[in-house]
Amino acid sequence: MPECLAFRVPTRHPADVSGLDALIASGAVAPEEIVAVFGKTEGNGCVNDFTRPLAVMALEASLSARLGLSPAEVGARVALVMSGGTEGGLSPHLLILARRETPGAEGRAEGKAEESKALAVGTAFTDDFLPEEIGRMAQVRATASAVERAMAAAGIADIADVHFVQVKCPLLTSARIQEAAGRGHEVATHDTYASMGLSRGASALGIGLALAEIAESALDDAVIGTRTDLYSGRASASAGIELMRNEVIVLGNAPGWRGPLRIAHRVMRDGIDLSAIQGALSDLGFPVAGQLAPDQAERVVALLAKAEPSGDGLIRGRRHIMNDDSDINATRHARALVGGVAAAAIGRTDLFVSGGAEHQGPDGGGPVAVIGRIQA
Structure with missing residues (x-):
């Protein structure tokens, strides 16, 4: 087991x-x-x-x-x-x-094993993408297939048992753009920074497709990075220069697994949505009246969240300048904002807050998941 x-x-x-x-x-x-x-x-x-x-x-x-x-x-x-x-x-x-x-638990009452669920993890990888496939439907479909394989590896049959899907995805560089051009192919964008958002967005849409959050009929190249109403509430994607494939990690609660760890998730509607974090904590049996006490904070093994400035420049009707700052990138502002809110809730700062939430939660918001140790 x-x-x-x-x-x-x-x-x-x-x-x-x-x-x-x-x-x-x-x-x-x-x-x-x-x-x-x-x-x-x-x-x-x-x-x-x-x-x-x-x-x-x-x-x-x-x-x-x-x-x-x-x-x-x-x-x-x-x-x-x-x-x-x-x-x-x-x-x-x-x-x-x-x-x-x-070893499997012995002497359990009949049917109890099927009722029990514990934290499960499964991984899968896509093949390497060609530069012209990054940020396009080829990446969406390959990601969806990898999510399904990762679920199978985790023994998760019910998509409702999936609480967080992390993807590491590639980006475009000048060299990669030129390599594609040398073969007669056009890439999704010539802006290398924008390619990070398109890659994250395509990956997130692939997760949403695999988890039946988004219909395939709604997807094509044109919606990637533009249709903010299309999103997954369980997707987290981070782009990097160090790879050309998508690496997929599925986290959920599955029957057939044992141990004290569980995971829960909610969707933050904006960067200051403390109630979403508290909701995920509550689902795991944590007290949510204020910041967690130190002993409760240590039961939180991980908090995983996405951060993204809202496109309209507002948070609950009040102006923010994250998208207008030419000195500090907007995603850096967003990580600091969400990281502060999450740290205030948990009482710790070693939290996995990732910037760039294209198609990962609603515009200006994003998924948040908590892995916690359940008390007997």
Whole structure:
């Protein structure tokens, strides 16, 4: 019977894997059990954020030495999702997810095993995309297929049991744009920063398609990045320069899994929607009268959220300047805003808040999920 293990460790810099090394050395997790790593790095989260590939290289090197595999082979089996940007008070850290096979519970009453659900994780990867496929329907469809495979890997048959789907997706660079042009193909955009949003948006629409949140008949290339009314309430996508495929991690509560961890989600309608965070906490049995007490905060293994400035420049009717600031990118403002709201609710700052929520929740809002340890 599988159990999903989750460990949160701080990092001192993007290449710091000492927390992972300590977990393995202590016997808390075996390297072959690790299926995914989420990371928040202190880069800018934009096209030239090389803290993300630096962190990936360090993780691949650490795991390859222990698994007897090449770094490329590690990357082919472990989903490494690095999200750049720890603006405001957000704390750089890693969230390490593992799957452990344990003996099945004996002597349980008939039917009880089917009723019990625990945190489940499944991963899948698309093939590498051609530059001209990024931000277009080819990426949407490939992502939907990968989500379905990841659900199967997690043993999740009911889409209602899926609470969060994280995708790491590629972006366009000048070199990739020129490579496509050399073959006679036009890419979705020549703006490398805009390509991040299109890639995230296509990935999110693929998640929505797989989870029956969006009808395929509503989708074509033209809606990607434009139809803000089309979104998934469980999608999180982060674009990076370090890959050309989509890496998909499905998190849910599934029968047949054991352990004390559960996940719940809500959708924030804007960046200050504290009630959505409290709703997810309440679903897991946490008290929500104010900030969590320190002992309750430690039961929260992870908070995962998306952040995006609203397109109309307003939050509940009042003007914000996130989209008008030429010095600081809008997604960086949004991460700091949502990170502050989430930290006030949880009472901790090592939270996975990712910027750029195209088709990931309503305009100006986004999904939020909490993984918590259930008290017996």
